Amino acid sequence: MNTPLVVANWKMHGDQASCARLARQIVRALRHQPASAEVVLAPPFTALNAVQRRLSGSPIKLAAQNCHWEVQGAYTGEISPVMVRELGCTFVIVGHSERRHVFQESDDMIARKLAPVLRQGMRAILCVGETLDQRQAKKTATVIHRQLRIALKGLTKADIANSEIAYEPVWAIGTGQNATPKQISQVHRLIRKCLTNRFGPSAGKHARILYGGSVKPENVASLVAVEEIDGFLVGGASLQSETFLPIIRAFSQK
């Protein structure tokens, strides 16, 4: 089995002090009782530095929630992959559904971000997922295929070895409504098949496919039991150590 990966996406929550405090609680808890999953924290840009200082010397990694595709230039309000790497990020979330739907990032824009993240020596966490309308219209497979095809165009086998895919059905994010184990298995298998077809069996087998969408301590046991799930991308429940730690620990029982 691939080493599980649990990513905390703190979105636009927390100031430097509260993010550093939460990071310290997680570091201490995992020092006391190491996790079998790899853990990554994605604070807001403004707290990256404060969190990075708490993480140094621990196995927990730092992620940016987004970045631009250019390394520098006249892009007011944007932040480049070089800048987030300089702050200690070793992962970047790319194509989160809030970027796609709230900020109108297209498949092409998302595709342009992947290579620069990888060229900076960071790992990319590429998010894909369908809306409720698309699911109800039975277009889930078509949407996921399209998102992957466009995003992964031009990437090599080595690039995919440095990437994770997160399946996040848009209708399950922040709604309290999870996808069922069956729905998740179906989509994760489809993603793995796409990767296998495009990059070969070894790349397909070793790619980590995460699930995200209302993962909570209350439902994590049933999700962790899903064979196709290699980890989680956690929003709301990652904002407190009391709810985030049980999600990390759930993989110790897998």
Ligand code: PGA
């Ligand atoms: P949620 O968010 O856990 O609050 O549903 C997940 C995400 O947006 O990555």
